[in-house]
Amino acid sequence: MLAEKSYKLAVRWSWLTRWYDLLIRLTMREATFRSALLAQITVRSPRSILDIGCGTGTLLLLLERRFPKAELVGLDGDAHMLRLAEEKAKGGGGGIDFYQAVSYAMPFNDGSFDVATCSIMLHHLSDTDKVCTLKEAFRVLRSGGEIHIADWGKPSNRLMRLLFYIIQWLDGFDTTTANVQGKIPEFMAQAGFSKVAETGRVDTMLGTVALYKGTKL
Numbered sequence: 001m002l003a004e005k006s007y008k009l010a011v012r013w014s015w016l017t018r019w020y021d022l023l024i025r026l027t028m029r030e031a032t033f034r035s036a037l038l039a040q041i042t043v044r045s046p047r048s049i050l051d052i053g054c055g056t057g058t059l060l061l062l063l064e065r066r067f068p069k070a071e072l073v074g075l076d077g078d079a080h081m082l083r084l085a086e087e088k089a090k091g092g093g094g095g096i097d098f099y100q101a102v103s104y105a106m107p108f109n110d111g112s113f114d115v116a117t118c119s120i121m122l123h124h125l126s127d128t129d130k131v132c133t134l135k136e137a138f139r140v141l142r143s144g145g146e147i148h149i150a151d152w153g154k155p156s157n158r159l160m161r162l163l164f165y166i167i168q169w170l171d172g173f174d175t176t177t178a179n180v181q182g183k184i185p186e187f188m189a190q191a192g193f194s195k196v197a198e199t200g201r202v203d204t205m206l207g208t209v210a211l212y213k214g215t216k217l
């Protein structure tokens, strides 16, 4: 069991956790940003994929559909989210392993994965923990491996900036400011990733979600 303070809840109040999937579907143009994230993976036939901060496992189920032969691993700090993920995964191919752990101290050997994904999770972390998490992702990827991130990014316009105050109020200004300043690529480079790029933006009811990509050379 992890100490509650070692990670932030997906939604501010734990009683909302079971409504998480519905909230994301209704507010975040989920199908658009998740399919764009999957589309940018260029590793051919990855053997193993890690989803960092997997939450209820929605992205893992999409990854399972696209890469049925890959070994899929989900990591999250929250036991409640992982229970929901395990429940959902029962309807899939059954090949997803879940770990309860924090992202900045992952229980995996160096070079264990071909691809790492991380969606709408980094904005829960302090800037130091964002970099530590990205360093951990770098460590557990094989050389040639890719990281694909979707998270709150630089707003596309003033309306997006205004709407994002709702997320900042819910999730805290301390962990979300770097996102809105567009600093995630800088943190990815600091962690060791090359070919770091913002690959797209999706405007949602709560602000702009940015997509990023990096490679471990």
Ligand SMILES: C[S@@+](CC[C@H](N)C(=O)[O-])C[C@H]1O[C@@H](n2cnc3c(N)ncnc32)[C@H](O)[C@@H]1O
Binding pocket: 006, 007, 008, 009, 010, 011, 024, 052, 053, 054, 055, 056, 057, 058, 059, 075, 076, 077, 078, 081, 101, 102, 103, 104, 118, 119, 120, 121, 124, 125
């Ligand atoms: C907003 S949810 C996103 C879930 C999922 N990736 C998605 O796309 O729907 C953020 C998730 O990150 C997890 N989380 C936050 N901080 C974490 C940390 N330091 N280590 C591991 N998981 C963390 C939360 O428990 C939550 O499930």
